[in-house]
Amino acid sequence: MTLQAQLNRGAEPGYTDWILDEAAYTAAVREYSLRLADGR
Numbered sequence: 001m002t003l004q005a006q007l008n009r010g011a012e013p014g015y016t017d018w019i020l021d022e023a024a025y026t027a028a029v030r031e032y033s034l035r036l037a038d039g040r
Contacts, residue, residue, distance in 0.1 A: 003028040
């Protein structure tokens, strides 16, 4: 799952109290790092 997909999984609009599990967080950080290294 991409970082954007993880961020889009937030709860209903206006509700900001949501948490990524550790595996999702790690995957999102890894994807972000790869995108930075790739120049995207």
